[in-house]
Amino acid sequence: MTKTTLLRSTAALGRGLIAVRAEARTPASIAELATAFEAFKATHTQQLDEIKAGKTDVLTTDKLEKINASLDEITSAIDDQAKQIAAVKLNGNTPGDMEPTNPEYVTAFKAHMRRGDITAAMSVGTAADGGYLAPVEWDRTITNKLKQRSPIRENAQVITIGGSGFSRVYNDGVIGSGWVGETAARPATATPGLTSLSFATGELYANPAITQTALDDVALDLEEWLSGQVDGEFAIQENIAFLSGNGTNKPDGVLTYVTGAASAAKHPFGAITGSTAAGAAAVTTDEVIDLVYSLPSERNGNAKFYLNRSTLGKLRKLKDGQGNYIWQPTYVAGEPSTLAGYPVVEVPGMPNMATGLVSMLFGDMYMTYLVIDRIGIRILRDPFTNKPFVHFYTTKRVGGGVQNPEYMRFLKQA
Numbered sequence: 001m002t003k004t005t006l007l008r009s010t011a012a013l014g015r016g017l018i019a020v021r022a023e024a025r026t027p028a029s030i031a032e033l034a035t036a037f038e039a040f041k042a043t044h045t046q047q048l049d050e051i052k053a054g055k056t057d058v059l060t061t062d063k064l065e066k067i068n069a070s071l072d073e074i075t076s077a078i079d080d081q082a083k084q085i086a087a088v089k090l091n092g093n094t095p096g097d098m099e100p101t102n103p104e105y106v107t108a109f110k111a112h113m114r115r116g117d118i119t120a121a122m123s124v125g126t127a128a129d130g131g132y133l134a135p136v137e138w139d140r141t142i143t144n145k146l147k148q149r150s151p152i153r154e155n156a157q158v159i160t161i162g163g164s165g166f167s168r169v170y171n172d173g174v175i176g177s178g179w180v181g182e183t184a185a186r187p188a189t190a191t192p193g194l195t196s197l198s199f200a201t202g203e204l205y206a207n208p209a210i211t212q213t214a215l216d217d218v219a220l221d222l223e224e225w226l227s228g229q230v231d232g233e234f235a236i237q238e239n240i241a242f243l244s245g246n247g248t249n250k251p252d253g254v255l256t257y258v259t260g261a262a263s264a265a266k267h268p269f270g271a272i273t274g275s276t277a278a279g280a281a282a283v284t285t286d287e288v289i290d291l292v293y294s295l296p297s298e299r300n301g302n303a304k305f306y307l308n309r310s311t312l313g314k315l316r317k318l319k320d321g322q323g324n325y326i327w328q329p330t331y332v333a334g335e336p337s338t339l340a341g342y343p344v345v346e347v348p349g350m351p352n353m354a355t356g357l358v359s360m361l362f363g364d365m366y367m368t369y370l371v372i373d374r375i376g377i378r379i380l381r382d383p384f385t386n387k388p389f390v391h392f393y394t395t396k397r398v399g400g401g402v403q404n405p406e407y408m409r410f411l412k413q414a
Contacts, residue, residue, distance in 0.1 A: 033074045033329045033337075040067045041325065044317060068313050071329075075337050076346065078330060106135050113222045113392070114215050116381055134377040134394075138223055142231050142377060142396075149235035151347045152242035152254070155304065155365035157403070160373045167198045168403065170268045195268040201374050201399035202250040204237055206230045209389040226379075230394050242369065242400055243349045251400030254369050255351075255358055258410045267405050272368075274410030280355040283411065285318045285326055291362050291411050292340050299364060299407045304336075304343040306361040308350040315339060353413055363408030372399035 043064045050057050112132050134142075147154050159166070176189030208229035214220065244253040246262065256263040257272045264271035275290060277283045295303060307315075316327045326340050336343040342362070351357035374397030382391040402408075 030078070030329075030331060033071070033078060034331070036067060036071050036074055037329045040064070040071055040316065043067055065313075068316060071316065072309050072313065075329070079336060079346070106137070109135050109138075110222065112381060113226070113379075116383065132379050132381070134379055138227065139377045141227055142234070143373065145227070145231040146235050146238060149231065150239045150242065151306070151345050152365065152369065153238060153371050155306075155345060156242070156369040156371045156400070157366050158371040158373065160375050161201075162375055164374075165198055165200050166372050166399070167196050170195045170197060172268065197266075197268060197401075197403075199370060199372050199399050199401045200247070201372055201397040202241075202248075203395055204234055204250075204398050205393065205395045206233045207391050207393050209386060209391045211388050212383065212390050213388070215390060226392055226394070229392075230377075234396065238398065239347070239349050241398075242371065243347070245400070247401070251371070251398065252402070253400075254361070254365075254402055254408070255410075257402040257405055258358055258412075263402075267402055269405055272402065272405040272408045272410055274358070274412060276412045277359075277414055280414045281353045282314065283318075283353070283359070283413075285320055287411065288315070288318065288326060288340055288360075291360065291409055292342065294409050295363055295407075299367075302364040302366055303362060304345050304365065305339050306345050306347050306350060306365065307359060308348060308352065309346055310352050311350070311359050312339075312344065312346060314353060355413055358410045358412045360411040361408060362411070365408070367404055367407040368402055370401060370403040374398070 043060065047057075047060050047064055050060060109132055147158075172193045172195065174190055175192050178189065180186055206229060208226065210225070215222070240253075241250040242253055244255050245251045246253075246256065252263050252266070254272070255261065257267065258264065259271045259273055261271070273294075275287070275294065277287050292300075292303075312327075316325065318326050320326055327344075328338050330337045336345070338344065345365075350361070351359055353359045377394060377396045380393040380395075382393055385391060
């Protein structure tokens with residue numbers, strides 16, 4: 001097959017692939033991803049050849065962008081499947097899971113949601129203000145959905161506390177020593193210093209509403225409805241806060257700890273260090289490789305790239321010195337695609353490649369960032385404020401911050 005024939009066939013395949021993905025909603029496959037990547041490489045090669053020949057074909061550029069978008073869609077679908085595989089392996093349980101729900105409590109909670117009936121369970125509900133702590137299973141369901149929808153929560157360390165806040169003590173590691181003779185004096189040496197760092201929680205809320213008539217008449221699974229209303233909004237707000245929160249009634253975002261940012265001096269170990277790209281809207285292969293090797297080997301055991309879809313689309317076009325693309329699709333179900341040999345996590349809230357912005361993070365998010373859940377989701381049933389609607393004022397206290405900046409690096413645009 002000639003090069004021209006290959007380009008034509010892969011281009012046609014790419015157009016067909018895009019059409020199929022747009023019309024069908026069948027699960028994505030590894031083979032589908034591999035085929036799309038071959039179409040991407042062939043079209044990108046065609047574009048480079050046209051540039052070298054001194055001409056730029058708009059149709060080629062448009063086709064490349066469409067295939068790139070298709071790669072994004074397929075990769076995202078495969079990543080979702082990987083999460084489902086991981087969930088099956090864990091059998092739906094995670095370390096520190098709460099105890100099963102008391103059936104009597106669930107019955108009382110459902111009665112409270114539908115009619116405001118709290119007489120059946122005065123011992124388990126906070127009846128004084130019409131509020132309830134959500135049942136354990138419902139609470140766990142919301143938390144699991146947040147983990148699936150928030151890339152930072154999914155990759156960070158998550159702990160549940162029973163008090164108002166959490167503090168951690170850090171050792172600065174400064175200890176003195178020295179060589180002495182058998183009978184020489186042994187003066188006191190430097191003693192390590194201890195620093196306490198506090199992680200406060202903020203309150204996250206949603207306030208969905210439904211009419212009392214619907215509550216009375218519609219055969220509606222209220223827990224499922226309310227869960228769907230709440231988890232999407234909570235996930236959006238969490239993702240924003242975990243990235244760029246200012247610490248005021250919300251978590252301190254990981255991006256605020258990079259050198260020069262608002263929380264750079266907050267941690268006793270210093271700021272998250274990194275480098276600056278030469279370009280304001282692009283990076284080179286060498287800059288990506290330098291970012292990888294700026295993280296010490298003892299810190300990169302669970303390292304991943306964290307970036308948004310726009311940045312990933314640009315990085316797919318980068319090659320190494322041998323002409324190999326540094327982004328590679330996954331070839332194993334349950335495994336993510338890689339960049340320079342490391343997994344890629346798509347984070348919607350990460351900045352684009354633009355002047356002065358941090359477009360990429362690389363490191364071990366589990367060791368870097370701590371998410372703190374104040375146990376229990378609380379629901380306040382409010383039928384009075386906005387008649388004829390009944391509002392379900394739902395709150396969850398969440399905190400977060402960098403627990404160790406030494407496990408993360410950043411790349412900022414010029």
